Amino acid sequence: MEESYDQELKFEEVKEKSGIIKNTLLWILRNIKFLLIPGSRLEELSQREFDYEKTISKRKFIRRLKSVLTILGIVIIFVIITFAIHGAWIAPYTREVANGILVGSWDPPTPDNLLGQTKFGRDVLSRAIYGAYSSLTIALPAISFSVILGVIVGMISGYYGGWVDSVIMRITDVFLAFPGLILALVFVAIWGQRMEYIMLAFGILGVPYYARLIRASVLQARELPYVEAARVSGSGNWRLMFRHVLPNCIQPIIISFTFDIGGIILSLAGLSFLGYSDMSLIEWGNDISQARLHLTDAVWAVFWPGFMILITVLGFMLVGDGLRDALDPRMKNQ
């Protein structure tokens, strides 16, 4: 009896091993419908329904991201990043020529200067393209600095609670009590008008905001039962914070991140409009302030830099909106 049972088992094993390739092919064939057509599900596969639940909801996320406006935002961001990185190939003139002093000034659009000329005969189109570089180079490190430092500070504050929390929140309140541009202005005036200092100024300004944001999420997430379970099974504080609590708190951070890039680009434009930004950079706000006096006779010099700011920030806002709608847990079942 046992012998035959063993033999049967062996026979089953052998059958299993030889059938692995066949089983894989059959699996692919059976499920190719799921892989290609999102949302089509055969009713009889109740067990597989459970397995594919995760995949389906991921697909829904990607499907939700595919709304027209969000794709437009992504395209705009892609174009702006291309301008920033490959500006020298796209713009009709080089950076030195766009920053130099040439013949003629404030000329209307000609085939030479497609969008007209600004102050020293510089080409508006090239300056509009090269401006993307300075905006993005200042915005991205600044916001990364804010997010990383803000997340750490907010996490410590929310997780430990008690007097640490109170002190950090008071300091945050003090920084948040200053209107943003004014504090940025004062920082840049103190440290000097170089690109790195502007990045640092915007970075410091963003930390209190992200600290508050993540503290709110942490206060909720640390009450979850699996955090307690993880602590009981022996994980230390930092491990708990960054491996268990943090993944729950990321979502508002991601959404804020995209909106904030737009905000920093706008604030940077404001700073350079007031004259407090790095003068050696080609900046959109700087262009607008230089062209201010010629508003009536050289509209193109004022219009196009501002239009570029509008389009860039619009792109980031659209993507932020799309992300927020796609990640929204309440609308997942619609």
Added chain:
Amino acid sequence: MSMIKFIIRRLLSLLPVLFGVITLTFILSRLMPGDPIIAHLPKNFTAEMYDEMLEQLGLNKPIFEQFVIYLGDLFTGNWGVSVTLAPGTPVWNLVLERFFRTFDIAIFSIIIAAIIGLKTGVISATHRNKAKDTVLRGFSLVGVAIPVFWMGMMLQLLLAFQIPLFPGIGYKTAGIGDPPVITHLRIIDSLLAFDMVILFDYIHHLILPIACLSFITLASITRQTRSSMLEVLGQDYVRTARAKGCKEKDVIKTHARKNALIPTITIIGLNFGGLLSGAVLTETTFNLHGLGELLLVSIQNTDYWVLNGIVFLTTITFIVINLAIDLIYGFIDPRIRY
């Protein structure tokens, strides 16, 4: 009773923030590059003149002593005398008049933006995904993304320079005098003095700047109201109200709107800070001789005292407005009064 306790508790929690703001302002203004004494003295100055001026301005005392003196002065109203900017003028005089001009614009912008924004947010939420909603969402996206000064310049170009509909620059035409000073707000003063000429002239000058500032704040408020309204409209109690047979507009008015108001009001308070920053930019565009211009000039001239006064005043305004909003919060939502 709990309302009064709530107010007192809020005021008490304000004190450390206030102290922090004062300290930070002091530190920042002292860190400014440039030396106000050198800027104040004539070209070839001797060491004695330098020391004399140093002592006169009180800058040779240790920094903590200066800070304590500064604190005392701050609360007795003696904000120092401007040294490099307009030598001899008390800071208080310089700052006050301009502050109220900026404050005028900011307050009216935010009131207009709040009123219109709440309405459009509700419309946008109730007509979701229809034509009105799409148009309003488009406008609010543009409003959030547009730079203030650029929009100001485009409006100046279209409505002030091409078509001379509004004056594009300044806050009053040259010949017009000032109303007698009761509150320092020009609109209210001219109303109280029944001087319609000054009033209309002022409003005529202010329409464009207020339009710029309030458009941007309006966009932000509309977006926030729309999303919080959508959240409220998905709640169970709204469904119950509809099931009970309430008319749709009663559902919105009685049940949904108040609940949707709470996050929106926070945003309005936070936007006021952005409005103050935007006011600095708008003043430069429209030449309004307000606080922003003074701030920029005082930074250029390294005038500690004026800079201190301006930053302090702006921050106090922001804190007071947020305090008012917190109190409104407690007024609307009884759960928050704990």
